[in-house]
Amino acid sequence: MSSTTRTQSRGAIVLFVAPFLVMFALFFVAPIGYAIVESLFAVKSSGLGFGPPEEVFVFFSNYVTALTSSSFLESLGRLVLFSLIEVPLMVVTAVGLALLVDSAHARFGKAFRVIAFAPYAVPGVIAAILWGFLYVPSTSPILQVLGGVGIDISPLSSDTVLFAIANIALWTFAGYNMYILLASLSSIPRELFEAAKLDGAGEWQITWQIKVPLLRPSIILVTVFTIIGTLQLFAEPLVLRPLTTAISSDFTPNLAAYNQTFAQGNPNLAAAMAVIVALIGFAFSFGFLRFVNRKENRAW
């Protein structure tokens, strides 16, 4: 390759990559940088407060406020609890669905794929509104029928509200995750199954010994997506909040940040909260990846 073509190709690379880099810098890096800067300031008034307020640099004071606020710490704890419920539930369901649809005995496989995927096309807020109707006794046909036979359930009570939200998230995303796993399943060479059958393996053995181990990278991907998704829990509790006493305005860290910005008028503290959530998401995702990718002694 001559030096001119190399320069030309370098020019082409810059040309093709530039739109991405510009957008990435403008809409990803810049807002993060802005949030970090904002989190180091605070707005102060004085006296009756009637006069222009002043924005002052306060170092990590907003972080201290967030991390010493019992309600914010509770919301973090609640989020961890929610992840513990949601992540295993989601991964097991998505893998189960994918294996069922992919199995040789599956009937109506194509129709089922579409049906399972359909909820993903429903916007999260709409999904939460729909489920909100189903969770309140006076508007829910399901709860009314159950109530009629003496089973009184209130999904939005404080004992069950996390499961109620987990159910909405599961309903929305299980089909989507199933698709990721199905794509991976369909790329497994069919010869492997035939060879296994010739060696006398049954469906169960093929599933456990061939399909699941080969799905490993996709399962890890789905798990990381789900961890990140659960940490961003926002729309469902926001929509369900008016319906129940069990959801406060700082139920999750994201909701707390939203509340600080739009109700409490303290975007600086909200920025600090957002940075904390981002750091936790970073730690969880990379911690999980490190855990499953250890060189020796792999998890499975």
Added chain:
Amino acid sequence: MSTRHSILGRVAVVGVASVGLAVALAGCSTGDTGSEGPVEITFQSWVPNIDQAVDAFNESQDDIHVTLETITAGPDGGYAKMLSAVEAGNPADVAQVGYTDLPDFLVAGALEDITSYVSDSEDLFTPWQWQSGVFDGKVYAVPQASGPLVQFYRSDIFEEAGVAYPTTWDEYYEAAKAIRATGSDRYITAFAFNQAPWMVGLAQQGGAKWFDTAGDSWQVDIDGQDTLNVFAFWQKLIDEDLVKVEADFSSEWNADLQNGNIATWISGSWADAILRGTAPDTAGKWSVGAVPQWTAGENASATWGGGSASAVLKGSKHPKEAAEFALYLNSNPDSVSILTSIGAGWPAISDISEIASLQDDPTVFDFYGGQNIWEVAAASDAAVDNSWRFPPLWSTLTSSLTDNVKSAIDSGTSLTDAVAQTQSDMVDAMTQKGISVE
């Protein structure tokens, strides 16, 4: 410590000023002939159809021409837009601002003192509504409309239960028991744990005065005895299963209004339209009465979340003309008639005899069995305590109160503890903002 305010502010000014220049240049071409033509002012509002009132003002005289700029409702982003325009030095002249939000605008230094232009007209307005725009003796806004509290009730259900309309809260408690006995799903009302303005209104009606100023400091008295009494009363109703703990404006609550599971609703006078829209099949069964009293024979009232005013924004080039428009819009009988007919709320002026739709309104009155419900609203409006003050950080107050009440109900702790917690939350929030609290 360093200030960064000025740098960001300057960048914003440059950006907005160039937009403003373009607008000004465009304005020139539409026949603005300097001192000879009318003074041009802009008015920002989100009240649907308020253009009718603006047009009427423009037609009424030749000296001032108002351009309406329809914006997003204040809490949904309209206020943020106004405040950033003030900071950039290019605000609208007149803006729609809620009574509860005026203090926050003052905190942001965003309001023009219009005392010298409008103070002569104080007598035209209901005292408490006028006072909502007065701070430290200076007038910052002309009141437009509000929602004085009244009680909507199903007279047929009261008849069925065999109880008279409760004029005191003691009678209300007895009525609650009687109505509860008429059906396993039926309650006298919903305890709307989600609705801070409603709870604040009940406390105000109970004689509480949460905020006041003393010199350069705020006095905060959210957990005073009057408030505790009010919340202890509702605690008793909840504990004895005499009210339904339910969010208002929820689908469940709508259903309960329609099927008569909820027999009363204490709300702002504007709630009549909501009731007619939500439960049209119950037409003719509703009536409206005054809110029950804590002391028999008294006449204490309050409002649902204050009301709405026209304020002149800091930086307006024509504060005098802006104030003149604000005054006309909200006090001229023809203008107020238009505002009332488009559903702006209960008018802020005290003499409503010239407002035709408040004298006779068959579509509304028929729903209430022919009752002139506006007489009740007028009496309620006149009885609101005019020393009540809304504080800065109103939205902090409402979210804190709602959260604390929810958590009390959820965990079975007392509502009076929730009120005490709200007091400490609010004092903390104000102090943290640098606002002085006594």
